[in-house]
Amino acid sequence: MNSYDVAIIGAGAAGASIARELSRYKLNIAVLEKEAECGFGVSKSNSGIIHPGTQNPPNSLKGRLCVQGNILTRSIAKELGVDFQEAGELIVIFDERDLPRLLELKREAEALAVPELRIVDRGWLKENEPNLSPEARLALYAPTAGIISPYRLVYALCENAVRNGVEIHTQAKVENIISLSPARELNARFEIVTLKGTFRASYVINAAGLYADDLSRMAGIDDFTIRPRKGEEFILDKKKQNLTRHLLFPLPSKTSKGILVIRTADGNPMVGPTAEDAKDKDDLSTSDEGLKKVFSSVKRLVPAIDEADIIAYFAGLRPVAGEDFIIRYEDKAPGFINVAGIQSPGLTAAPAIARMVCAMLKKNGLNLRKKIIFHSKRKKPIHLFNIPLSKTQRFIRKDASFGDIVCRCELVSAREVSDAIAGGARTLDGIKFRTRAQGGRCHGTFCTTRLMKILSQETNTPLTAVSKRGLGSEIVKEERTP
Amino acid sequence: MNKNLTCIECPKSCELIVDIENCRVVKVSGNQCKAGESYCLAEIENPMRVLTSAVLGEGLALKMIPVRTDRPLPKAKLLEAMAEIKKIRINKPVKPGDVIVNNFLGLGVDLIATRECL
Amino acid sequence: MLEKDLVIVGGGPAGMAAAISAYENGVSDILLLERDQYLGGILNQCVHTSFGISYFKEVLTGPEYSGRFINKVKAIDKIEISLKSFAVNLTKDKILTFIKPGLIQKLKAKALIMATGARERTREMLHIPGARPAGIFSAGLAQKLINIEGLLPGKEVVIAGSGDIGLIMARRFVLEGAKVKAVIEIQKQARGLVRNVVQCVEDFEIPFYLQHKISRIYGKNRVERIDVARVDENFQEIAGTKFQLECDTLLISVGLIPENELIEMAQAKMDKKTNTPVSNELNKTSIAGLFVCGNAFRIYDLVDSVTKDSVLAGRQAAEYLIRGSGRTIPAGLK
Numbered sequence: 001m002n003s004y005d006v007a008i009i010g011a012g013a014a015g016a017s018i019a020r021e022l023s024r025y026k027l028n029i030a031v032l033e034k035e036a037e038c039g040f041g042v043s044k045s046n047s048g049i050i051h052p053g054t055q056n057p058p059n060s061l062k063g064r065l066c067v068q069g070n071i072l073t074r075s076i077a078k079e080l081g082v083d084f085q086e087a088g089e090l091i092v093i094f095d096e097r098d099l100p101r102l103l104e105l106k107r108e109a110e111a112l113a114v115p116e117l118r119i120v121d122r123g124w125l126k127e128n129e130p131n132l133s134p135e136a137r138l139a140l141y142a143p144t145a146g147i148i149s150p151y152r153l154v155y156a157l158c159e160n161a162v163r164n165g166v167e168i169h170t171q172a173k174v175e176n177i178i179s180l181s182p183a184r185e186l187n188a189r190f191e192i193v194t195l196k197g198t199f200r201a202s203y204v205i206n207a208a209g210l211y212a213d214d215l216s217r218m219a220g221i222d223d224f225t226i227r228p229r230k231g232e233e234f235i236l237d238k239k240k241q242n243l244t245r246h247l248l249f250p251l252p253s254k255t256s257k258g259i260l261v262i263r264t265a266d267g268n269p270m271v272g273p274t275a276e277d278a279k280d281k282d283d284l285s286t287s288d289e290g291l292k293k294v295f296s297s298v299k300r301l302v303p304a305i306d307e308a309d310i311i312a313y314f315a316g317l318r319p320v321a322g323e324d325f326i327i328r329y330e331d332k333a334p335g336f337i338n339v340a341g342i343q344s345p346g347l348t349a350a351p352a353i354a355r356m357v358c359a360m361l362k363k364n365g366l367n368l369r370k371k372i373i374f375h376s377k378r379k380k381p382i383h384l385f386n387i388p389l390s391k392t393q394r395f396i397r398k399d400a401s402f403g404d405i406v407c408r409c410e411l412v413s414a415r416e417v418s419d420a421i422a423g424g425a426r427t428l429d430g431i432k433f434r435t436r437a438q439g440g441r442c443h444g445t446f447c448t449t450r451l452m453k454i455l456s457q458e459t460n461t462p463l464t465a466v467s468k469r470g471l472g473s474e475i476v477k478e479e480r481t482p
Numbered sequence: 483m484n485k486n487l488t489c490i491e492c493p494k495s496c497e498l499i500v501d502i503e504n505c506r507v508v509k510v511s512g513n514q515c516k517a518g519e520s521y522c523l524a525e526i527e528n529p530m531r532v533l534t535s536a537v538l539g540e541g542l543a544l545k546m547i548p549v550r551t552d553r554p555l556p557k558a559k560l561l562e563a564m565a566e567i568k569k570i571r572i573n574k575p576v577k578p579g580d581v582i583v584n585n586f587l588g589l590g591v592d593l594i595a596t597r598e599c600l
Numbered sequence: 601m602l603e604k605d606l607v608i609v610g611g612g613p614a615g616m617a618a619a620i621s622a623y624e625n626g627v628s629d630i631l632l633l634e635r636d637q638y639l640g641g642i643l644n645q646c647v648h649t650s651f652g653i654s655y656f657k658e659v660l661t662g663p664e665y666s667g668r669f670i671n672k673v674k675a676i677d678k679i680e681i682s683l684k685s686f687a688v689n690l691t692k693d694k695i696l697t698f699i700k701p702g703l704i705q706k707l708k709a710k711a712l713i714m715a716t717g718a719r720e721r722t723r724e725m726l727h728i729p730g731a732r733p734a735g736i737f738s739a740g741l742a743q744k745l746i747n748i749e750g751l752l753p754g755k756e757v758v759i760a761g762s763g764d765i766g767l768i769m770a771r772r773f774v775l776e777g778a779k780v781k782a783v784i785e786i787q788k789q790a791r792g793l794v795r796n797v798v799q800c801v802e803d804f805e806i807p808f809y810l811q812h813k814i815s816r817i818y819g820k821n822r823v824e825r826i827d828v829a830r831v832d833e834n835f836q837e838i839a840g841t842k843f844q845l846e847c848d849t850l851l852i853s854v855g856l857i858p859e860n861e862l863i864e865m866a867q868a869k870m871d872k873k874t875n876t877p878v879s880n881e882l883n884k885t886s887i888a889g890l891f892v893c894g895n896a897f898r899i900y901d902l903v904d905s906v907t908k909d910s911v912l913a914g915r916q917a918a919e920y921l922i923r924g925s926g927r928t929i930p931a932g933l934k
Contacts, residue, residue: 282820287729312724314732389689389697393704400702405686408635413699443722445738449749463751468734472821475734477848480538480546480750482571490795492653493902497794531799534648534661535775536747546750548647548663557803564775578667596647597663598670 003188004028004167005366007201009174009215011038013046013150013350014342015207016157021354022361023164025368030199031158031166032192034173034211036470037430039154042209043347044433045284045316046150047233047273048265051345052089052142053114054105055252062325063112065349065356070144072351077148080156081380083265089145089247090120090129092136092301098251102140105252109142116143131243131302145247149265150347151433159423160378164371170426171470172196177204177218179333189335190219203366205337205357210281210319212326212340219333224326224340228281228317231273232290236309237441241267248301257344259297261305266385266436271298271305273316284315311441318343327353329360337361381419384411385436406454407447409440417451421458429469431455448475487525491517498522530554533563534596537582540573544599547572549582551591563587575600605629605921607696607709609687609862612641613903614894614910615715616669619679621914622713627921628678631707633685633698639673640666641717642740643903645747648768654904665903690866692887710924711889711917714863715910718856718895726760726854730816735823739765739853743772752776754849758826759783760814764792764901766853771800781845782807784814784828786835791855793901814850815842823850858896866890883913889924891917 006022008015011033019031035041050073056063077084093102099119106117120141125132158168172194180189180200188200208215213226236243241263250258256275263269274290291307298305321341330336337360339353346353362368384392384402395415396403404414412435420434428444431437431451438444438451452466452475467473483503489496494514500522501509510522524530532554536546555563566587576582576595583593606627608615611634619632638644643651646662653659656668673679682700689697690712697706720738737745737753743765745751755778759766762785770780783801788811790797801808809828815837816827830841858876869878869886876897877885883893893913894906 284732285730285816285818286732288727291727291729307727310724310727313727389704392699396699396702396704403699403703404684404701405635405688405699408686411686411688441722442719443724443738445720445722445741448741449744452749463749467821469821473734474822476745476751476753477755478752480568480752482538482540488794488798490799492650492659493793493795495794495798531803532649532659533775536647536750538750544748546748548661548747550647550649550661560775564777578664596661596667597644598667 001198001200002030003200004030005201006203006205006361007032007190007192007199008205008207009192010041010207010209011154011158011168011170012041012043012207012209013039013154013347014339014353015205016154016161017350017354018205018207018339018357019161019166020157020164021351021358023161023166024370024374026371029166030201031161031168032172032174032194032199033168033170036170036427036467037424038158038168038170039151039433040429040469042317042319043150043154045231045233045314046347047260047262047270048148048150048347049247049262050084050146050148051348052109052144053112054089054091054109054117054140054142055257056108056112056345057323058108058111060324061327062345062349065325065352066345067112067114068352069345069349070146073146073148073348076351077153079376080153080160080378082148082153082156084146084148085265086144086146087245087247087263088141088143089249090125090139090141091249091251092132092139093251094133094135094137094300096137099138101251102138106140114142114144117141129245129248131304132248133301133303136301147247147263147265148347152265153347155423155434156378160375163375163378169194169196174208174215174218177215179219203335203337203361205339207339207342209342210317212319212321212338216338216340219330219336221330221333221336221338224321226319226321226341228278228283229320229343230276230278230283230315230317232286232294232315233270233272233313234291234294234310235264235312236269236271236305237311238266238268240269240309243269243304244302250297250301259294261298261302268311269305271295278317281317284317286313286315290315312439312443325349325353327356329364334364381416381423381434383416383435384413406450407435407437407440409442409446410436412437412447414454417454418458421455426459427467427469428452428455428475485526487522489513489518489521491521500526502526524554529557531557531560533560535564535567537567537570537572539599540571542572542575542599544597547576547599548596549593550596551586552594553591555586555589555591559587559589567593572599601695602705602707604631604707604709606711606713606917607631607633607707608713608715609633609696610641610715610717610894610896611636611639611681611683612715612717612894613643613666613669614717614896614906615641615713616666616673617907617910618713618715618893618914618917620669620672620676621911622918623676623678625915625918627918630679632673632679632681633687634681634683635686637683639670639681639683645740645744647747651903654902655907687862690862692866692868694887694889711891711921713891713893713913713917714860714896715894716859716862716896718899719859720765720852720856721854723852726852728760728814728817731819733817733819733822735819735848736817736850736852739763739769739851742769742851746772746776752778754778754847756781756847757849757851758814758845758847759851759853761785761852761854762790762792762797762808763853763855764796766851767792767796767800769851769853770806771804774804774806780804780806781847782809782828784809784812786811786813786831813837817850823848826850856895856899858899860892860896863890863892883909883916889920
């Protein structure tokens with residue numbers, strides 16, 4: 001049985017950030033992920049906003065980590081070759097009577113040290129956000145808000161962690177955590193029983209997203225529960241990519257930041273999310289009501305938004321444990337750290353969470369000795385859609401398969417698909433999230449068969465085993481074979 | 483007895499009225515061409531269909547080689563014919579019209595390739 | 601920059617007919633771009649009959665119909681064929697860029713014919729609520745999986761919409777040993793040809809629900825079941841009519857959209873509703889010398905009509921080129 005210094009449960013934004021941060025040190029680290037690929041839980045339906053730190057209660061842990069994370073994300077994105085765009089956000093009011101509330105938000109954010117905030121007026125809005133409703137009166141402008149691809153960030157963190165020696169085990173759902181008595185085993189304090197075998201570790205970090213409460217209970221800590229709160233999002237055609245320039249928020253309510261008009265890292269406008277408590281943790285269904293709610297709400301912000309431009313929609317679940325994040329070393333289960341309830345702004349906060357967890361480990365006896373060689377950089381994957389056509393020739397000349405186009409809507413080559421598989425993609429969704437193939441307007445009608453063949457060949461699995469997102473989601477039932 | 487049928491001989495899809503007496507077609511109306519009459523006759527007395535499908539190639543450029551029967555076969559035999567088609571392997575190059583199976587299932591029709599495969 | 605008299609984008613029935621027609625009308629420098637490794641386009645997967653009744657006066661399958669054009673195109677040495685070639689950019693000055701394995705090529709075309717066909721409308725465009733598991737296919741993708749790749753997508757199938765490809769696939773699934781549980785159409789009548797309803801649905805006693813819609817999809821990893829409900833005149837669900845069907849596969853067959861993103865890129869005037877270029881003449885666009893034919897121009901029920909349309913486009917391109925060159929148009933043009 002392999003023994004590790006640290007086992008991290010969950011390879012979402014939080015788990016991946018922690019893994020990558022810890023990979024700077026001389027440690028044996030295992031990441032245990034229940035899904036077929038990293039980032040397939042909560043993170044894959046994240047909106048991708050790197051929040052500036054507004055709309056957090058003063059003195060909250062999440063507010064503090066969000067502001068730090070906004071700064072850290074920029075350098076991590078640069079190191080790991082993930083695009084980060086500073087878009088800026090506007091929290092818009094339609095009635096000057098709401099100005100005191102807007103000023104309060106500004107004060108609260110300033111208390112958290114959110115930089116460069118200011119109130120902008122109708123004239124500014126008209127000039128800088130021309131499609132915003134003419135009824136919008138004023139807005140709180142936070143220029144440090146940004147956009148990133150949540151899954152490409154998670155993949156980059158994971159790839160880089162692996163490069164630095166971390167083991168990632170997918171389809172390794174944790175079934176039980178057993179505390180070992182110190183007499184029996186000197187180093188390992190925990191035995192983690194998974195569907196992929198048993199792992200021993202001295203420290204366990206629970207970053208299990210929606211299931212963090214179940215995992216915590218296994219370690220004997222049961223003072224919180226995770227409630228899934230659903231958000232439905234709608235993605236619009238990239239033809240509308242100039243619809244808005246900033247991330248647009250209405251005035252937030254107590255429970256949610258409201259329904260937003262933003263855009264994805266790939267430039268598609270995205271509207272949503274709703275915020276409804278969901279009954280179970282794998283209910284990712286969308287609804288007619290969600291569609292109506294989102295569009296009636298966002299049309300107030302941007303009247304030009306049209307349902308006819310929807311090209312995709314999805315739902316995600318936020319893991320809600322209460323008002324704030326739960327990040328703590330559990331004295332009752334020495335060696336066990338909970339990283340739970342990481343809802344918005346969790347993606348932004350993730351790198352700051354990682355640093356906080358490192359400090360906790362150090363404080364509680366883990367010897368953090370820096371490696372002499374830490375590979376901080378990851379080569380940015382080449383995507384034809386990111387490269388002007390005039391420069392594409394260089395890549396095609398270097399490798400002919402850059403000219404072998406697989407996906408017509410998003411311009412993805414066979415080489416990019418192979419690179420995605422080399423980087424860990426094992427499913428069609430994994431290829432989609434990395435390369436955008438199947439993500440365009442034809443939704444994979446053209447490229448699915450080709451992607452299946454490439455995946456089957458390069459991972460040496462039969463075509464009937466190729467799946468959308470892991471076991472049970474195989475694409476086809478039978479193959480005619482000799 | 484009158485029965486309404488849609489002719490499937492061509493995409494015009496003529497709506498036909500068939501006059502049937504003692505299980506025999508006595509009159510067809512609504513058809514725009516002669517094919518309508520013979521279609522009704524067959525459809526009432528012994529419905530026939532051309533079967534189209536694809537068979538597995540072995541060591542050829544195409545994995546699946548499309549095929550069809552050169553003439554219609556009884557509709558009731560379609561599934562039996564399909565079961566047979568699934569067993570067939572083609573291992574040498576074919577052109578459209580090449581016979582894959584002579585007198586397929588003894589039904590007096592040939593199974594032919596419909597696409598060139600090298 | 602490389603120059604070509606005529607570049608045709610798309611090597612399906614439309615592009616091939618246009619190329620042959622342009623050649624027969626006097627064009628002698630033609631480049632035909634096809635993104636697949638074979639000519640023939642979507643007809644390669646349409647293994648069923650009946651193509652060619654009006655054009656060839658014969659009943660043919662898709663591959664037989666396209667095969668005749670492939671042979672003809674290949675025999676004309678003035679038509680250069682480039683396979684695995686994706687047109688990726690087009691400007692209003694008719695500068696086209698295409699990519700193929702090992703090569704990116706920019707060229708100036710004196711005339712262009714876009715024969716880029718159509719794509720299928722998707723589940724996303726129907727806004728069917730519910731889960732998003734594996735097992736949801738456009739009818740055309742299912743057809744490609746079965747007929748080209750020899751893969752069976754599912755065992756228990758429901759077909760949403762009654763377009764011709766969906767109807768054809770109902771029969772194809774039954775013949776492959778799957779159970780087709782229902783065809784569900786929101787309109788009062790079938791979208792596809794009546795003959796396909798008869799020989800693909802009625803022949804196999806498949807339940808056909810008109811004025812019904814799929815109101816929800818269930819299934820965690822793979823489609824498990826769907827809700828079906830009757831709709832009123834305004835396509836709204838009628839309360840109390842909902843029922844469930846268990847299935848592992850849902851095919852979407854609700855029509856085609858002309859694929860004209862390159863023409864749009866070139867800033868030709870577009871009709872947003874139909875996704876086709878606006879022009880006052882058949883097969884033309886608002887850009888002189890840029891033509892469009894086949895399903896990219898208008899969705900046709902029959903490939904025979906695509907051929908007819910494309911022959912005309914080829915001739916128009918020839919006339920445009922000959923007029924531009926100052927030559928007189930030879931008598932007896934086709």
